[in-house]
Amino acid sequence: MCGILGLLLHDPSVDAAPEICEGLSLLQHRGQDACGVITCGPKGRFYQCKANGMVRDIFDSNSITRLVGGMGVGHVRYPTAGSFNNAEAQPFYVNSPYGIVFAHNGNLINTGSLMQFMDHTAHRHINTASDSELLLNIFAYNLQQTGKFRINEEDIFTAIGGMMSQVKGAYACVAMLAGFGIIGFRDPNGIRPVGIATRKSGTGHDYIIASESVVADAGGFVDWRDINPGEAVIITRNGISRRQIAAPNTFAPDIFEFVYFARPDSVIDGISVYRSRMAMGDALAVKVQAVLKNANIDIDVVIPVPDTSRVAALNLAQKLQLPYREGFIKNRYVGRTFIMPGQQMRKKNVRRKLNAMALEFAGKNVLLVDDSIVRGTTSKEIVQMAKDVGAKKVIVASCAPPIRYPNVYGIDMPSRKELVAHGRDNDEIAAAIGADVVIFQTLPDLIDSVRQLRPAITEFDCSVFTGQYVTGGVDEEYLQHVESLRADNNRLKALNLNFGTVEGKSDGDGSHEPENKTGASTPVNGSDDTVGLHNSWNTHS
Structure with a gap:
């Protein structure tokens, strides 16, 4: 991006x-x-x-x-x-x-x-x-x-x-x-x-x-x-x-712009990013309520994963009449970990980027709201941070459906092996990131959250969720080629970091x-x- x-x-x-x-x-x-x-x-x-x-x-x-x-x-x-x-x-x-x-x-x-x-x-x-x-x-x-x-x-x-x-x-x-x-x-x-x-x-x-x-x-x-x-x-x-x-x-703007990438104060293709995230929170609240009722789990507090999920988390908390708290304090001088190249660099920077306040977690069943779960590296570290400061249960709710397929249109997640949801069901994803429960927005609810603000757009690029690529021309051979390129680049990046290349x-x-x-x-x-x-x-x- x-x-x-x-x-x-x-x-x-x-x-x-x-x-x-x-x-x-x-x-x-x-x-x-x-x-x-x-x-x-x-x-x-x-x-x-x-x-x-x-x-x-x-x-x-x-x-x-x-x-x-x-x-x-x-x-x-x-x-x-x-x-x-x-x-x-x-x-x-x-x-x-x-x-x-x-x-x-x-x-x-x-x-x-x-x-x-x-x-x-x-x-x-x-x-x-x-x-x-x-x-x-x-x-x-x-x-x-x-x-x-x-x-x-x-x-x-x-x-x-x-x-x-x-x-x-x-x-x-x-x-x-x-x-x-x-x-x-x-x-x-x-x-x-x-x-x-x-x-x-x-x-x-x-x-x-x-x-x-x-x-x-x-x-x-x-x-x-x-x-x-x-x-x-x-x-x-x-x-x-x-x-x-x-x-x-087929006019198909990338729905991930609204989930994560774009600033909330932007309007893209006539759709307010801020209002779309509010709608995502409302829709996710309904799903969370149903899943937690079935699991017989009561939530004590809703905490967003800064910054992108704040808008959705606040709306979700209001809809479910639950306390909303800022449990993670962000160091604003560390970059976005999703964009950072290399798994190890992303993992190291999570704790540099966020600090959990024990006062908001200790002895509580916590609902963490995030915009999406991509590789799972950040989510795993955040869940562990919550448990380290005393959270009793950690439930993770994602404003986006499980990301199981690579993006080929300019977003840095081309390798299926890097995606925590690829080949896993919800219970396996929860185990992989250390959460007690993981809850995903449904794709129809996500699309409706964005599309309701401009009904004239009938389709979005949702290939990371569905594996269906709007341009066509994306087959297994192409995906393997892109994944191979990215793996080579990550290895070169790691070598340069290890040997202290001057940039x-x-x-x-x-x-x-x-x-x-x-x-x-x-x-x-x-x-x-x-x-x-x-x-x-x-x-x-």
Whole structure:
């Protein structure tokens, strides 16, 4: 799961970088592995800063002031199909046929055939294992087919249409063409979120493209509108153009956005994430009441697992007329353990992240409410923490159904072996995480909790619960391939952690350079219409 952002300011003399970095900090929950910004300044020159790490660590005042220009693209990332290599930090860039910057949220499922096309037909070199770079080059190849020195909006729409006919999977993207403008588009199933908003500025308007509406809200942008499935939007200082490029397939936004990933103050595809989580709590309360009555267990207190489950847990407690308490205190300076690579790192960070207050647990039957149970590593540690401080019984209730299948559309849970619910029933899952009872939301109740806020959406991507993939093209061979890639990447990550690899800015050859705040961003030389890639474009002076 990644976060993307594009910004075009009406006044080209005002630098967009400070606002882009602020926006990326609001999307930090979507990825903590790497972040980056590329801006476009006078004469189509690009300036960039990207590296492994958090937004607050990579972008200080010195690096931000070096990012010149009134439009730019930003990205926060964690690795899925690619590796953790900091050479894969986005946005990506190509200089042919034009200077193009590209940021992508999602995952392609036909990378094998696309790589063959790149090698044998397009003759374009892919330098990383990231499908985002591949998607960029497919887009660039289709632009190149125009054969024009200067392109117009019609050419861009045509190129996006050609790209959409070639690629399969989930993609929400923002691109920037040197000296031209920014572009946003979304896959025909609308699996990953992205939208646009405007803000009055002098005699014109500023425009923003972002993964979540909260970024627009914070920046004073209005008229937020989700980009439709299969739609492309081109924004220049002359205005905005929209076009339905591909006929929409089954509109199926990822329901896990509402369960876990998105911020509660965001609205995605017309659905308030906050209100959907309230509804999840109400529905889960009914299930909890039935299960506990059958098991003859009385609950003394409802405690959420911070932070995502708070809204649902409060509604559940109110519906069941039970006390609601904050039993876990969170250290806000430790990242989200679900996103952290490697089981051992996730396990170590749970107790760094949370501390249980004995006063709320001792001698009580505790109902812990969590948004979901994925690998079970975090859940097991949390249950043990509750018991260590004296909980009599620990019942775990999940706002989501059991996750038994891998996600192939950009969420970091591709290996079935890593999923605690895969091949287990509820009693076996409870035993695996050390709980006395585990209770899961039913899939119909989860879907209804989200869909009731926008009945026009008839389907969601629920593949992690059902194993049914809305795009098709996902078979056993593909799943084994993705699981193998992820296992290799985890081993490499563990090796780098064990040997203390220094992480810093990404050089063009994928090597590591220690952090250098005085040279955090680098200009890329070019002309008004194209940007020439030279051997120091990603070097730090």
